[in-house]
Amino acid sequence: MSKANQKGGQVISSAIRITGYSSILFVLLILFFLLREGLPALASTPLKSLFSVRWYPIEGYFGILPLILGSLLVTIAATLIALPFGIGSAVFLSEVAPPWLCDILKPIIEILAGIPSVVLGFIGILVFAPFIRRFLDIPTGLTAFTGAVLLGLISIPTIVSVAEDALNTVPNSYRQAALALGATEWQTIWNVTLPAAKSGVLTAVMLGIGRSMGETMAVMMVTGNAPVLPLQLNSLFRPVRTMTATIASEMGEVAAGSQHYEVLFFIGIVLFLLSLVINISASLVSTRSRGRAERLLS
Amino acid sequence: MSSTVMGKAKTLQRIGFSLLGLITTLTVIPIIGLVLYIVVKGAPAISWEFLSAMPTNGMREGGILPAIIGTLYLTLGTAVFAVPLGVLAGIYLAEYAKESLLTRLIRIAIINLAGIPSVVYGLFGLGLFVLFLKMGTSILAASLTLSIMTLPTIISTTEEALRSVPNSFRVVSTSLGASKWQTVRRITLPQALPGIVTGVILGVERAAGETAPILFTGATFFLPQLPHSPLDATMALPYHIFIISTQIPGMPVQIQYGTVVVLLVFVLGMNLIATLIRNRARKNRQW
Numbered sequence: 001m002s003k004a005n006q007k008g009g010q011v012i013s014s015a016i017r018i019t020g021y022s023s024i025l026f027v028l029l030i031l032f033f034l035l036r037e038g039l040p041a042l043a044s045t046p047l048k049s050l051f052s053v054r055w056y057p058i059e060g061y062f063g064i065l066p067l068i069l070g071s072l073l074v075t076i077a078a079t080l081i082a083l084p085f086g087i088g089s090a091v092f093l094s095e096v097a098p099p100w101l102c103d104i105l106k107p108i109i110e111i112l113a114g115i116p117s118v119v120l121g122f123i124g125i126l127v128f129a130p131f132i133r134r135f136l137d138i139p140t141g142l143t144a145f146t147g148a149v150l151l152g153l154i155s156i157p158t159i160v161s162v163a164e165d166a167l168n169t170v171p172n173s174y175r176q177a178a179l180a181l182g183a184t185e186w187q188t189i190w191n192v193t194l195p196a197a198k199s200g201v202l203t204a205v206m207l208g209i210g211r212s213m214g215e216t217m218a219v220m221m222v223t224g225n226a227p228v229l230p231l232q233l234n235s236l237f238r239p240v241r242t243m244t245a246t247i248a249s250e251m252g253e254v255a256a257g258s259q260h261y262e263v264l265f266f267i268g269i270v271l272f273l274l275s276l277v278i279n280i281s282a283s284l285v286s287t288r289s290r291g292r293a294e295r296l297l298s
Numbered sequence: 299m300s301s302t303v304m305g306k307a308k309t310l311q312r313i314g315f316s317l318l319g320l321i322t323t324l325t326v327i328p329i330i331g332l333v334l335y336i337v338v339k340g341a342p343a344i345s346w347e348f349l350s351a352m353p354t355n356g357m358r359e360g361g362i363l364p365a366i367i368g369t370l371y372l373t374l375g376t377a378v379f380a381v382p383l384g385v386l387a388g389i390y391l392a393e394y395a396k397e398s399l400l401t402r403l404i405r406i407a408i409i410n411l412a413g414i415p416s417v418v419y420g421l422f423g424l425g426l427f428v429l430f431l432k433m434g435t436s437i438l439a440a441s442l443t444l445s446i447m448t449l450p451t452i453i454s455t456t457e458e459a460l461r462s463v464p465n466s467f468r469v470v471s472t473s474l475g476a477s478k479w480q481t482v483r484r485i486t487l488p489q490a491l492p493g494i495v496t497g498v499i500l501g502v503e504r505a506a507g508e509t510a511p512i513l514f515t516g517a518t519f520f521l522p523q524l525p526h527s528p529l530d531a532t533m534a535l536p537y538h539i540f541i542i543s544t545q546i547p548g549m550p551v552q553i554q555y556g557t558v559v560v561l562l563v564f565v566l567g568m569n570l571i572a573t574l575i576r577n578r579a580r581k582n583r584q585w
Contacts, residue, residue, distance in 0.1 A: 009480065010479075016389050016390045017390060019383055019387045020386075020390030020394065020404060021404065022387055023450070024404055024407040026411060026449070027411060029426065030418070030422045030446075033421075033425035033430070034422065037425045085321055085325045088318050088321035088322065089326075091318055093322070096315050096318055105322065108329055110569070110573070111566060111569065114503060115332070115333075115562070115565070116507025116561060116565060118507070118509045118536045118540050119336070119507075120332075121540070121543075122540075122543045122554070125543055126543065126551075153328070160325075184308060184311045185311060186307070186315065187307065187311075214414070214417070214418070215415070216415065216509075217509045221543070221544060244417045244510070247418075247420075252513060264421075265421055271415050271418050272418050275413045275414050275418075276410055276413075283405075
């Protein structure tokens with residue numbers, strides 16, 4: 001082995017070390033630039049009007065409450081739609097379906113994960129929204145519900161794959177013990193396997209929620225872009241506006257450094273912090289449960 | 299009596315399993331339906347002219363060449379930055395990092411990068427690359443933004459691929475006097491290569507289909523000519539789909555579906571290649 005070769009190896013090794021830390025650097029950079037552009041919003045817009053109920057930037061109203069509630073409404077509805085399908089499919093794939101069927105079904109669900117959200121938004125506008133309008137007989141098909149269905153579809157692959165992983169890590173001895181005691185497979189799934197995979201399934205749900213909340217294009221295209229407070233009973237079937245859609249549709253038209261620009265970045269900070277909370281708690285739930293499972297099995 | 303209890307439980311199981319099967323079918327059918335519908339509606343629009351000509355008459359006629367070329371540039375640009383960085387960072391986590399507070403911080407950072415909404419990446423790219431580093435709305439700024447977004451996928455799959463290589467390979471290599479880097483380069487990396495390539499393709503594929511991160515960092519409504527340098531703005535397929543389905547009245551439906559088909563073929567084609575590589579590697583694996 002030559003000296004030069006050895007030296008090259010050392011250079012590469014230190015390069016590897018440095019790139020290893022790059023993820024931390026990027027998270028900090030993202031936070032820094034969001035704060036740098038978005039925090040001045042607190043100076044230019046009083047907190048009281050920032051958290052008011054009117055978003056009408058042309059006349060200087062920057063109340064982000066309708067946007068936050070819009071995101072919340074669409075995300076909750078999407079999660080409720082995605083949950084039964086996501087968890088149900090995960091249980092079916094992991095506990096019921098024979099391997100050959102899994103080999104067919106899993107790639108199809110992976111295809112869904114690969115379809116760009118703008119394509120789903122496109123189908124939403126051209127096919128799904130008109131269908132909703134006719135089916136429910138409402139003035140427009142561009143509603144929170146339309147967005148929630150698309151978002152549900154988008155978050156299903158995440159929920160399925162994480163929940164299926166969680167179910168697969170449940171030791172087979174659990175299932176065998178239940179079956180040996182005379183439980184049917186169905187009883188085993190409900191009373192043993194699913195409870196044992198509880199925290200992994202919870203992680204799946206949380207990641208699905210994160211996915212829905214951060215989705216932009218599909219939601220922007222089909223929810224009708226009306227920044228109104230969605231507090232009535234029928235709000236689900238009316239146009240709304242989410243935080244992500246607001247940034248995407250308005251940032252292109254504002255001057256850098258203007259009040260509107262700052263507030264849009266401020267919404268970005270809110271989104272960043274929300275995704276931070278969701279993802280950190282999701283990973284805490286899954287690491288803690290892994291620790292518990294290891295203790296139980298040792 | 300116990301036989302009727304058993305019978306009831308069996309019936310319940312049959313109902314339950316059918317229900318799960320039904321739910322899964324209801325999940326899968328819309329996916330197949332969606333892809334087939336788009337292909338059937340869009341295929342007639344595909345012609346050599348559609349793929350190779352510039353758009354004319356306010357994009358209502360002609361082809362979509364600049365959007366195709368733009369997406370190719372952005373995909374390549376993303377790969378140029380994200381692949382070396384992501385693969386090296388994955389090697390660090392799998393082969394070099396010890397369990398420490400710092401390593402835990404790195405993992406938390408990766409999880410967070412993966413969860414940040416795509417439009418927030420767009421804001422970040424606007425703040426850092428477009429404005430602060432004065433790259434302007436450009437292919438360069440958009441590629442950099444997309445590559446940071448792609449990083450977590452590439453890092454995680456690289457790490458996973460390396461970790462699946464049995465430890466005995468490393469032990470043998472080290473016992474023969476190889477240094478850490480020599481072991482990585484000659485032993486573990488080649489073994490993990492198919493897994494890494496799969497991850498890279500899946501990551502870059504996701505970037506190719508993204509719209510929100512390039513909205514304010516590199517995408518433009520219309521270009522009369524192809525971009526000349528990395529500092530030019532560009533058209534891109536996902537953004538073009540957004541434009542022709544929401545911003546242009548009287549857009550012919552066939553061109554809309556045709557554009558969607560081109561993006562789908564591009565993205566799902568990459569997906570398919572990644573899956574094939576993974577399956578072949580699994581079959582040929584000797585450990």
